[in-house]
Amino acid sequence: MIEKNKIMKRSARWTTIGIASLLFLFPLYWTITRSLMPLQASFRLPPVWIPTDLTLDAYTAILLDGPYLDYLFNSTVTTVIAIALSLVLGVPATYALVRFEFPYKLDKHISFFLLSLFMLPPVVPSLSYYDIFQSLNIFDSQIGLGLAYTVFNLPLVVWFTRGFISDVPDSIREAALIDGATEFEIFRYVYLPLIKPGIAAAAIISFILTWNEYLLALILTSLNAQTMPVGITEFVGQYTIAWNELSAGLVLVTLPGIIFIIFTQKYIISGLTQGAIKE
Amino acid sequence: MSVTRYNLFGNMRGRLTRNKIKYALLLPAVLYAAAWVIYPMIDVFTLSVQSDGAFVGLENYRQILTSDQFHDILTNTFVFTVPVLTLEVVFGIALAVAFNAKFRFKRFWQTIVLIPLVLTPFAVGMMFRWFFSSSLGIVNYLLSSAGLSTYNWLGDPTYATIAIIVAEVWQWTPFMFLMAYTAIQSIPQNIVEASRIDGASSLQRFRYIVLPYILPVLMITILIRLILILKSSDKILAMTDGGPAGSTTMLPMYIYEQTFVYGSTSRSAATSVLFLLLILSFGYLFMYLLSYTRHEV
Numbered sequence: 001m002i003e004k005n006k007i008m009k010r011s012a013r014w015t016t017i018g019i020a021s022l023l024f025l026f027p028l029y030w031t032i033t034r035s036l037m038p039l040q041a042s043f044r045l046p047p048v049w050i051p052t053d054l055t056l057d058a059y060t061a062i063l064l065d066g067p068y069l070d071y072l073f074n075s076t077v078t079t080v081i082a083i084a085l086s087l088v089l090g091v092p093a094t095y096a097l098v099r100f101e102f103p104y105k106l107d108k109h110i111s112f113f114l115l116s117l118f119m120l121p122p123v124v125p126s127l128s129y130y131d132i133f134q135s136l137n138i139f140d141s142q143i144g145l146g147l148a149y150t151v152f153n154l155p156l157v158v159w160f161t162r163g164f165i166s167d168v169p170d171s172i173r174e175a176a177l178i179d180g181a182t183e184f185e186i187f188r189y190v191y192l193p194l195i196k197p198g199i200a201a202a203a204i205i206s207f208i209l210t211w212n213e214y215l216l217a218l219i220l221t222s223l224n225a226q227t228m229p230v231g232i233t234e235f236v237g238q239y240t241i242a243w244n245e246l247s248a249g250l251v252l253v254t255l256p257g258i259i260f261i262i263f264t265q266k267y268i269i270s271g272l273t274q275g276a277i278k279e
Numbered sequence: 280m281s282v283t284r285y286n287l288f289g290n291m292r293g294r295l296t297r298n299k300i301k302y303a304l305l306l307p308a309v310l311y312a313a314a315w316v317i318y319p320m321i322d323v324f325t326l327s328v329q330s331d332g333a334f335v336g337l338e339n340y341r342q343i344l345t346s347d348q349f350h351d352i353l354t355n356t357f358v359f360t361v362p363v364l365t366l367e368v369v370f371g372i373a374l375a376v377a378f379n380a381k382f383r384f385k386r387f388w389q390t391i392v393l394i395p396l397v398l399t400p401f402a403v404g405m406m407f408r409w410f411f412s413s414s415l416g417i418v419n420y421l422l423s424s425a426g427l428s429t430y431n432w433l434g435d436p437t438y439a440t441i442a443i444i445v446a447e448v449w450q451w452t453p454f455m456f457l458m459a460y461t462a463i464q465s466i467p468q469n470i471v472e473a474s475r476i477d478g479a480s481s482l483q484r485f486r487y488i489v490l491p492y493i494l495p496v497l498m499i500t501i502l503i504r505l506i507l508i509l510k511s512s513d514k515i516l517a518m519t520d521g522g523p524a525g526s527t528t529m530l531p532m533y534i535y536e537q538t539f540v541y542g543s544t545s546r547s548a549a550t551s552v553l554f555l556l557l558i559l560s561f562g563y564l565f566m567y568l569l570s571y572t573r574h575e576v
Contacts, residue, residue: 093308121510125319257397
């Protein structure tokens with residue numbers, strides 16, 4: 001009876017995981033294989049399930065003949081600016097909020113303000129940003145877009161690092177104070193090394209958000225600073241779609257995220273769950 | 280003696296600089312965020328009570344709140360959000376329960392299940408637009424191969440709504456799984472053991488131990504998802520562009536269109552303010568739940 005129960009449980013588990021994996025992997029398999037096919041084969045139905053003559057034509061077409069190398073460059077520069085700035089601003093601020101007391105419950109209110117930025121839909125301030133960017137001459141530039149993304153990354157940096165900061169025992173801080181370290185030295189040489197996993201998690205989530213963002217990039221760029229997600233629309237002509245090139249574009253834009261989840265899963269999971277679950 | 284003096288010196292220096300350093304660490308982020316948020320908020324609010332530069336009070340709000348289009352968008356949002364959240368909770372918990380055991384290559388399977396989470400939403404929308412295409416899509420191909428009838432998925436209001444629900448659930452079930460799984464993993468083993476000794480069945484254990492334990496985390500996750508669904512709709516934009524006949528238009532898409540396509544900035548500003556009020560009310564509930572569970576756990 002117990003044995004039968006066990007077998008039933010096991011088959012239920014593997015059915016669930018199996019179906020989920022199949023459903024999650026199929027779109028990726030489809031897109032990757034279509035990107036390696038000639039145009040005619042890429043949209044044929046019945047579909048080519050297992051492609052045999054593979055070609056990199058679609059990739060050379062979009063990267064060398066098309067503007068995709070520029071999009072890749074723009075996305076990379078924008079993302080680096082946004083991550084660097086959100087960490088430089090966000091980590092010290094979170095540290096100050098967790099470790100120090102402020103008058104008038106200021107720490108509570110500021111935490112609340114920074115975290116509530118998460119609720120701000122990018123479309124709401126987009127017209128103001130458009131106007132500001134025009135007058136500051138940073139419209140259609142990687143730096144401008146990076147500056148805007150930083151605002152939307154800040155709440156996640158706070159959310160992802162504060163658990164790690166409060167996990168560091170106070171005794172370590174007190175020991176460093178007794179040794180004559182200044183407050184800044186404690187932050188720089190005691191805390192920063194200890195909360196590296198939290199910073200890594202914050203950096204990765206900032207990367208994913210910034211890299212994948214579409215609407216602000218659409219509004220705040222036109223020709224020079226277009227990012228990858230906006231560039232995808234290039235393949236959708238009015239009458240025809242270059243399906244294999246579209247697939248190659250989709251692979252390129254989604255690839256960094258996939259690489260991140262494979263190699264840095266631990267950080268993403270700890271960061272995502274820390275804020276909500278761990279005390 | 281010398282040690283004591285050194286201590287005193289260190290503490291004094293710490294006290295003196297502490298007040299300056301804490302503001303030096305905190306203020307840059309706060310000022311930066313405030314500059315990027317407060318000005319646009321004033322801007323949006325000012326626009327929302329104007330029409331062609333003249334002050335009109337709440338007239339824009341009155342027009343929006345009484346317009347059929349606004350009601351349609353709220354209906355679209357509701358019809359999209361409720362099934363999405365329900366399906367994500369059901370599938371997410373099912374996966375979390377399936378993963379809650381020791382088995383081989385767990386990390387590998389877990390990676391697969393998490394992949395959709397990190398993909399570009401707009402790109403996912405393009406993929407699903409292709410899958411649901413009436414003539415070139417794999418969905419219709421599979422349906423007709425199975426002898427079933429095919430549909431003009433993205434050309435019909437009802438089926439387009441189903442298609443965008445499928446795409447959203449596909450991408451975000453992993454998030455619900457991750458949160459539920461982590462919560463299940465944190466259930467103290469002795470409680471589970473005790474129930475096993477008492478002869479509780481798996482179903483009873485799930486109903487009376489697992490579910491109540493993970494409920495706070497589920498509530499928080501649902502609210503995070505609700506905020507995410509409300510605030511961006513890149514995927515829907517890529518799949519249907521709000522159509523057919525506006526049946527999949529959501530608030531961010533409507534505001535974008537009013538502002539940048541039709542240039543009716545006052546109308547879109549008033550909609551923005553209403554949108555913010557909606558999302559903030561959910562957000563405060565979220566913050567409240569967060570502080571509540573923090574005390575409880």
